[in-house]
Amino acid sequence: MKRIAGVLILIVYHQLGEWLVRLAGWTLPGAVVGMLLFFLTLLALRKPPEMVTVGADFLLRHLALLFVPAGVGVVLLLELIRDQWLAMLVSLVISTVLSMLFTGWLMQLLMPKEHTPHD
Incomplete structure (x- = not known):
């Protein structure tokens, strides 16, 4: 229950x-x-x-079962993916790089700075 x-x-x-x-x-x-x-x-x-x-x-x-609809969608849209693969790949790479850059910038902003003594 x-x-x-x-x-x-x-x-x-x-x-x-x-x-x-x-x-x-x-x-x-x-x-x-x-x-x-x-x-x-x-x-x-x-x-x-x-x-x-x-x-x-x-x-x-049971998370794996939740991916079944997405897999079916890929199969159903295979022709569209075949026609637009380059645009999808470019957008995927650009969005991944931008996400990584933003995450790195945000981590540097939020993490406390460690002060090291100068020799």
Whole structure:
């Protein structure tokens, strides 16, 4: 029962995010807004409820099944991928490099500087 309740809590946050995005007219994905709301809730609680932990563990154990729809989508769109592979590859490489550069910059900004004595 805890497993079902935990998964339902996660679904409620997802749907709440979708509803807020639709209501406010934002261009953010609703899942991201729901995840942010869930994160803020967890910060306020300081410890996730056991139901959520059990539900999340269940979803993580069966994570491979969640990739089936994406795999089917790739197979269905194989002709489009074949026609647009170069554009997809270039955008993938550029976005990966930009993500790595931004992450490195952000880590340098947030991590405390170590002071070393000069010889």
